[in-house]
Amino acid sequence: QSVLTQPPSASGTPGQRVTISCSGSSSNIGSNTVNWYQQLPGTAPKLLIYSNNQRPSGVPDRFSGSKSGTSASLAISGLQSEDEADYYCAAWDDSLNAPVFGGGTKLTVL
């Protein structure tokens, strides 16, 4: 059981916009920034969004992040086949004194 809650799956067709939610509590998302990671099949995770809505160099602007209260969202617009991957949210948890992850969302491009 992950501390942060994500839907296990999401899907969309090429060109569509999809969003992935991440729900937490006051001790994690409510008081700290959220980071998102993309894990393509058989590879290591990669930083996708940091500090709620910042993109590292090289990440397309099709990817965007937002946070409100104790929830965060990752949006992917102009969906492409290469976006098919697992997506994880993460945040620091003040009560656990540790970073916590969501359970991951498997995105399928139909």
Next chain:
Amino acid sequence: QVQLVQSGAEVKKPGASVKVSCKASGYTFTSYGISWVRQAPGQGLEWMGWISAYNGNTNYAQKLQGRVTMTTDTSTSTAYMELRSLRSDDTAVYYCARNGEYSSSLFDYWGQGTLVTVSS
């Protein structure tokens, strides 16, 4: 360019120990920390702990306290993670990831992963 290169796959028997290495390059090793994150087959990501490459301070996940030790060798820019008293549910891919000077949820570069299989 920043790179984290991990040691190769390991097969261990229950009760044994494993030590995984993570060699860093492309940045000033002592200006950052290293976290270790593992992923059991078909499962999500689990943070194991963090070590400061500057002063060796550590922060371990509570469930692994007493079984895990993280160290660094600044002369070779290498971080190590040792896990003892291995059980079958320790079978996972183990990743090292660059962290800030303080433990956080921001891991900006990752190693390629090391598969550790625990089986009798």
